[in-house]
Amino acid sequence: MSDQLQGKKIAILVANEGVEQIELTSPLAALREAGAEVDLLAPEAGEIQAFNHLDKGETFTPDGAVRDAEPGGYDGLVLPGGVANPDQLRTDTDAVQFVRAFFEAGKPVGAICHAPWTLINADVVDGRTLTSWPSLQTDLRNAGAEWVDEQVHVDQGLVTSRKPDDIDAFNAKIVEEFAEGKHEGQHA
Secondary structure, X not given: OOOOOOOOEEEEEOOOXXXXXXXXXXXXXXXXXXXXXXEEEEOOOOOEEEXXXXXXXXXXXXXXXXXXXXXXXXXXXXXXXXXXXXXXXXOOHHHHHHHHHHHHOOOOEEEEOOOXXXXXXXXXXXXXEEOOOHHHHHHHHHOOOEEOOOOEEEEOOEEEEOOHHHHHHHHHHHHHHHHHOOOOOOOO
């Protein structure tokens, strides 16, 4: 265990059903390995059903409901993907407001795969450069973002990645950005 994120508290926000399991478990392990305290948040306090692509995976118990969480108590935010996960989060007012608060405070955020859908609804991608699962590029461009096809891309504290195959690069960059802390260029 390293102490790179010692004293940092990170939120991972997922829907109660549909998160891509590896995009939850791998960043969670990397953050804890770097010394961070990590809370798993969801819209409801009930169980989280993860998926391995289209097959049901493990279940997880959230540490709390996003509506009860205070963004100010966290140093960073991770948004895993999976098609259904961000599609559900982007229609949840509490989740969208929670995500937006991190940008308003200049705090680092990591989003992988389909997770940038939630960023679109939080209205935080206009003028930003990011990557994602390729099918989101039109949505991101229509929201004012520049889309790039890169394993991982960092734009002023916003770390994005394309897919599970990019997870190691994504994990390394979120740990680095969370260690750096607030970014002046991170904005809503």
